[in-house]
Amino acid sequence: MLTISPGQNSKPAKTVPIVVFSVGGQRLAARAEEVGGIWPWTEAMPVPSGTRFVDAIMRQGEKVFPVFNLAERLRVKFQSQDRLWMIAKRFDGPMAVCIDGGTPSFEVLGADSIHYANGGESDIIGMCRIGAEELPLYSLTRLGDDPREG
Amino acid sequence: MDTRPESEALVQNGVRSFLVVICGRTRLAIPGEIIRGIVRPEEGAVPDALRSLNVNRVGELADRLGLTSIVSTSDPILICGTAAFRRAFRVGGVEGLHDVRVECIFPLLPHFRGPERHWFSGMFLYSDSVALVIDSRWLLGQDLGPDQTADTAAAPTSSDEARAGSAQWLASDGLGDPRRFDLIELEEATDADDLPWAEL
Numbered sequence: 001m002l003t004i005s006p007g008q009n010s011k012p013a014k015t016v017p018i019v020v021f022s023v024g025g026q027r028l029a030a031r032a033e034e035v036g037g038i039w040p041w042t043e044a045m046p047v048p049s050g051t052r053f054v055d056a057i058m059r060q061g062e063k064v065f066p067v068f069n070l071a072e073r074l075r076v077k078f079q080s081q082d083r084l085w086m087i088a089k090r091f092d093g094p095m096a097v098c099i100d101g102g103t104p105s106f107e108v109l110g111a112d113s114i115h116y117a118n119g120g121e122s123d124i125i126g127m128c129r130i131g132a133e134e135l136p137l138y139s140l141t142r143l144g145d146d147p148r149e150g
Numbered sequence: 151m152d153t154r155p156e157s158e159a160l161v162q163n164g165v166r167s168f169l170v171v172i173c174g175r176t177r178l179a180i181p182g183e184i185i186r187g188i189v190r191p192e193e194g195a196v197p198d199a200l201r202s203l204n205v206n207r208v209g210e211l212a213d214r215l216g217l218t219s220i221v222s223t224s225d226p227i228l229i230c231g232t233a234a235f236r237r238a239f240r241v242g243g244v245e246g247l248h249d250v251r252v253e254c255i256f257p258l259l260p261h262f263r264g265p266e267r268h269w270f271s272g273m274f275l276y277s278d279s280v281a282l283v284i285d286s287r288w289l290l291g292q293d294l295g296p297d298q299t300a301d302t303a304a305a306p307t308s309s310d311e312a313r314a315g316s317a318q319w320l321a322s323d324g325l326g327d328p329r330r331f332d333l334i335e336l337e338e339a340t341d342a343d344d345l346p347w348a349e350l
Binding site: 046047050051054057062064066093 | 174175176177215216218259260263264265266273275279280282
């Protein structure tokens with residue numbers, strides 16, 4: 001009986017699960033492994049803060065999450081009250097990020113659909129191509145890191 | 151877990167008392183041991199009571215923290231301080247005294263890395279939200295600013311004394327008729343919704 005087996009030099013195709021979402025109408029992508037969940041939007045409580053882009057907290061049951069103001073980071077404004085919370089797995093602990101309502105989409109991209117930036121310390125780690133669309137790929141673990149901002 | 155040394159905070163039977171107030175959309179918890187009283191000012195003027203308490207100026211707690219808040223002259227005024235000096239702050243509202251077990255107070259989240267780590271010593275779950283614990287030392291400051299004067303007279307040092315004796319204490323300062331302004335007696339509250347003054 002003939003069987004087909006992979007050649008000695010063949011390697012499994014690498015795929016990267018991606019979550020596509022939008023903030024103030026601006027579409028972004030992030031690796032699915034860095035997303036801790038998508039929750040219905042609830043009102044956050046402002047926190048006086050000198051920490052850039054971190055200016056509120058959100059409570060979900062017995063848990064409290066700091067809010068990362070990605071809209072301010074992107075310099076966009078929300079167009080409607082239809083919003084969701086996305087939990088970002090940042091290096092120092094999970095953070096809540098407000099995103100546009102409408103279910104974010106889940107994509108599985110081939111490695112050749114992602115172009116990573118060379119080095120750098122920004123939270124934008126590259127670009128990904130989904131169909132005819134090119135989207136910036138953010139690292140949620142480094143959210144807020146921007147070498148242009150001192 | 152509250153990381154402040156327990157000697158700096160009044161802890162009784164593993165419980166700390168806080169006065170929960172509102173500034174804008176933010177709930178703040180003022181340590182009970184520094185609360186000297188609450189005053190509802192007469193419309194349009196700073197009550198003579200404040201002057202008698204050696205408080206020359208009323209600050210806006212929301213402004214101090216950079217919070218957006220619509221201020222009204224009828225908003226309650228907190229008198230905070232120690233035996234050495236006092237400060238007065240106007241707040242948007244008072245939700246009441248709240249006892250919190252020490253193990254239920256946790257530090258400000260590590261994502262906050264700026265000066266706010268000096269403003270707040272922790273936070274706790276309160277009602278359906280969260281209350282930020284104001285750092286007493288930051289709120290009062292160690293220097294005598296322009297809005298306070300030194301008061302060498304003895305003052306209550308425990309929250310219980312402050313609660314029970316506020317009317318007596320004010321009377322002993324020679325204020326005369328206490329009905330010139332509304333004195334709000336502090337009562338322990340387990341839930342803001344149950345407070346008779348929830349409408350403040």
